Amino acid sequence: MPAVSKVLVVGGGAAGVATAILLAEAGVEVDLLEIKPDIVTLGSGITLQGNALRVLRDLGVWDDVQKAGYGFDTLGLRAPDPAGTVIAVLPDARTGGPDLPAALGMPRQELARVLHARAEDVGVKIRLATTCTGIEQDATGVDVELSDGSRGRYDLVVGADGIRSWTRRMIGVPLETRSTGMGIWRAFTTRPDTVTRTDLFYGGPQYIAGYCPTGQDSLYAYIVEEAQDRSALTPDEQLSEMVRLSEGYGGPWDEIRPTLTDPTRVSYTWFESHVLEEPWNRGRVVLIGDAAHACPPTLAQGAAQALEDAAVLAELLLTSDAVDATLWQSFMERRYDRARAVVEASVQLGQWLIDGERGDVPGLMGRISALVSEPA
Numbered sequence: 001m002p003a004v005s006k007v008l009v010v011g012g013g014a015a016g017v018a019t020a021i022l023l024a025e026a027g028v029e030v031d032l033l034e035i036k037p038d039i040v041t042l043g044s045g046i047t048l049q050g051n052a053l054r055v056l057r058d059l060g061v062w063d064d065v066q067k068a069g070y071g072f073d074t075l076g077l078r079a080p081d082p083a084g085t086v087i088a089v090l091p092d093a094r095t096g097g098p099d100l101p102a103a104l105g106m107p108r109q110e111l112a113r114v115l116h117a118r119a120e121d122v123g124v125k126i127r128l129a130t131t132c133t134g135i136e137q138d139a140t141g142v143d144v145e146l147s148d149g150s151r152g153r154y155d156l157v158v159g160a161d162g163i164r165s166w167t168r169r170m171i172g173v174p175l176e177t178r179s180t181g182m183g184i185w186r187a188f189t190t191r192p193d194t195v196t197r198t199d200l201f202y203g204g205p206q207y208i209a210g211y212c213p214t215g216q217d218s219l220y221a222y223i224v225e226e227a228q229d230r231s232a233l234t235p236d237e238q239l240s241e242m243v244r245l246s247e248g249y250g251g252p253w254d255e256i257r258p259t260l261t262d263p264t265r266v267s268y269t270w271f272e273s274h275v276l277e278e279p280w281n282r283g284r285v286v287l288i289g290d291a292a293h294a295c296p297p298t299l300a301q302g303a304a305q306a307l308e309d310a311a312v313l314a315e316l317l318l319t320s321d322a323v324d325a326t327l328w329q330s331f332m333e334r335r336y337d338r339a340r341a342v343v344e345a346s347v348q349l350g351q352w353l354i355d356g357e358r359g360d361v362p363g364l365m366g367r368i369s370a371l372v373s374e375p376a
């Protein structure tokens with residue numbers, strides 16, 4: 001018998017939907033709340049590393065992910081000169097195992113669509129435009145109140161509601177989320193034939209410029225700058241600013257730049273990070289994914305770590321007899337140090353650039369690749 005028979009998941013991102021799928025597949029009754037009215041909103045792209053793909057395969061969505069995305073096995077390093085000269089092409093570690101690509105880019109809305117479709121197929125009850133407004137727990141369960149006025153009682157509540165988790169606040173867990181000092185411009189646009197992998201341009205006028213193919217016809221391109229207040233810019237001004245900043249980079253950027261014409265496909269976000277000290281649960285409410293640990297995307301590991309949380313939590317819930325101290329200890333033994341190491345390494349990569357320090361980037365990337373190559 002699994003440790004739970006009825007679970008509420010708050011948040012319909014990668015962490016929440018993955019947990020819901022794995023539990024529902026095993027016969028657990030799962031309700032999933034997503035505050036947004038629609039999951040398929042315009043977004044940018046996402047880079048999924050091999051260890052994320054391993055979990056997606058276990059969720060039964062690998063074929064769909066592969067069809068919707070663009071896999072690759074190398075990482076290019078280019079100079080910030082007018083030609084975008086290739087400095088090195090590094091073989092990227094296949095952290096998900098030899099039969100999965102090292103990385104795959106895909107449109108964020110496609111990932112959401114594929115995961116939500118799978119969740120519905122395995123019987124997860126998804127309630128959009130709904131959130132949890134009250135939580136009270138006792139030794140045997142959690143009573144919740146929802147924004148539509150309904151109530152329910154669950155064996156467990158999973159708070160997978162992202163970096164500013166409301167669940168985290170409702171259970172009174174303080175956590176300071178810090179800006180890392182960098183801001184990122186992202187644009188979702190057309191892929192020129194010359195872009196077949198992620199290339200990174202370190203240095204030059206900004207900290208980092210790069211792009212990642214997300215399909216035969218699409219990619220997302222990004223420029224990382226010193227964090228600034230860009231909130232006063234109109235969408236058209238944001239687009240112009242990203243185009244202007246991109247003029248510092250050559251090679252494929254010369255083909256990408258003319259495609260940057262749609263202000264609705266450009267966004268600006270600060271890099272932020274936090275790690276919640278263990279344990280990540282308070283009784284029968286547990287926080288996972290960005291709600292517990294968030295990293296800047298310098299290693300593109302955020303979604304991978306969120307998916308790993310989901311996989312380990314679901315496995316423990318399905319193989320334990322009770323939601324008890326032993327279960328939470330096992331969860332932290334398998335997740336805490338690993339997620340923390342990824343957050344710290346991701347912050348360090350950015351900090352070296354901010355400090356103008358020549359850190360051991362390949363060494364650090366190699367250590368994290370080795371760590372996440374082991375299944376969580």
Ligand SMILES: Cc1cc2nc3c(=O)[nH]c(=O)nc-3n(C[C@H](O)[C@H](O)[C@H](O)COP(=O)(O)OP(=O)(O)OC[C@H]3O[C@@H](n4cnc5c(N)ncnc54)[C@H](O)[C@@H]3O)c2cc1C
Pocket residue numbers: 010011012013014015016033034035036045046047048049052130131132160161162163165166167184269270271288289290291294295296297300301302303304306
């Ligand atoms: C600029 C940027 C680029 C990134 N690029 C990458 C990348 O390339 N690769 C990568 O692996 N990671 C990347 N990340 C990190 C990655 O996006 C996150 O780590 C990942 O999405 C975390 O998944 P999650 O499910 O924990 O949270 P989220 O994806 O944030 O999902 C949380 C969900 O909960 C919902 N929600 C919020 N509040 C409530 C509420 N009160 N009630 C109900 N629902 C609620 C939200 O609407 C959302 O759908 C990037 C992050 C940033 C900021």
